[in-house]
Amino acid sequence: MTQQRNDFDELAYNPHFKLNFLAPSYWATWLGIFVICLTSFLPKRLQSYIAKLLTSIIIKSKSGATKRARVNLAMCFPEKSSKEQEAILYQMYITAAMFMMNFASLSLRNKNWLERHTEIRGFKNIQKVLDEGENVILLVPHTWAIDIPAVLFASRGFPVSAMAKSQKNLLADWLMHKQRVQYGGRVYDRSVGIKPFIKSIRKDNYLGYYLPDEDLGKEHSVFVDFFATQKATISGLGRLSKLSKAKIVPLFAMFNSKTGQFELDVYPALPFPTENEHKDARIMNECIENYVTQTPEQYMWILRLLKTRPNNGINPYKNNY
Template sequence: MHRLHRIKTILTEKRQPAQQQSPTRGADLHSLKSRSVAAWLLVTTFELLARAPMRFRLSLGWLLSKLAPLVMPRRAKIARRNIELCFADKTQAEQQQLLKDHWRALVQSFIDRSVIWFGSPQEIEAFVTLSGIEHAHHYTDQQLPIMLLAPHFVGLDAAASRLTLAGPEGATIYAEQRNKLIDDFVRLGRGRFHNVHLVSRKDGIRGLIRLIKQGMPIYYLPDMDLGRRGAALVPFFGVPAYTQMSTAQLARQFNLPVLPVISTWDPKTGRYHVEVLPPLDTFPNPANTLEQDTAHLNELIEQWILPRAAQYYWVHRRFKHRPEGEPYPYE
């Protein structure tokens, strides 16, 4: 019994380092706050929100969700058009309610980054529950690379931070922000726990491949319109959408188990739940072409979206690039 207790203690201690923050975080935060008045206000606001009661953050999110479409009319138009295209079978009233619920969830997710990026590990574990992580650890404990497939839900950052809290280190492609201050702030938040390798999208996937070869898990977002190059024109909710085939290519080339990561915000409790699903057994399929695999992946993403349709990132221009002669949908 004593030996079993000792083994259990060792295994528990093995997981502890994943809960430690970056050793330079304090200095990095101080440096960022010292940069300008705007930087100080940004960081301090998030620090204060992290300490605020849940009720206050939810009330603030509700208020700002009413204002957001007014101050961001371009994004409001994009979201409305996406919902019209993807849910054409819904009535206008149903589409409007879905759009309203989307803004509520989207705005709340930005406010909740305060807890995710500045709350204690214990507060984050209570705020963002996690299930299915054993599916990932089955591979990462053996230092085998995997693909954590994360569709664009509003809980994307909650999921990423909660997974890095559970460990181990990993990598993801990162789209740099135009504003240098915001970019540094987001990088600091997303790289809080363990060692997160943020590979710039400008550098392509070469850096990501290098980390895969080192046995590192990758957090991969498969559902943005990045252009025609390397993409297949396949249906997304019945609308042809350019979808990158690199998801299937990477999984095939490096024999990566593909584990979906589904994040859900509960508007009743204000908390998030992240579920790591078992490895997909239908994607990739060696009997399919890359285009067929990509089409199947969109079908799977649709299935994951439907139970939480308001929580998908409808403010992205999912149908930005169109076939020759087809009109731009966001005019």
């Protein structure tokens, strides 16, 4: 257990409750929050029934999210039949719906509940690095349960430092932030730059939270293989490892829709830095491929993972709207 620490940082993102959150424009959001809170107390069998019902509706819709997911699956798994791709899409929505019906539990229940409902495999890979006197940056792909490790580790006395983009809905943004840092931790908006994030890891000994699969445009990326295609992959993780004096430890977070448990797999530290940005980026993508291939339904296929194309290629999602 780490020592008590002061999580305050004037540069950290820290939204506050505003009176206009009670205005009619936010009533739909409050209703959605109320419904999600109620569903978190439903029996798993009933949650599963609701998830299947919602999935059968969503998968037939013409929503942008579903179209993006189909584009991603087609580009990443061209060897799979359309039927196989649709099966992944269906299971992904089941996982997403079940997770969302349990998401409010992070705030409504206590840390003992979270411990009982989370299985961690490989935490020794984090502890090993810490015991050697080095810092840790967790490499966390976008799965539906991506917020779980940060909350759980903070509840155990290992607060996380992360960089995130604020939500357009300010009420939802405030609530999500409160949930993420309820046991400690820091979140930085990208507008403040990378330095506060590095300092929190290097000098304040926070666990860094790094999302390797975001598409931040070609200015901040290198193009390397990603499944059967290429992806604009964030560059500079090797430099970040050096500056933070941190080992890169992969972490894959899952929600088991059959048991209702959160499952976290922590893997041994990666060989960073390699002094080659393309090689670093490829190592990151290989990590994602290895994890996602085993449980593809856990991954957020709805994201704009492949919007930036090599050689100024056309955004693949624009052709599908």
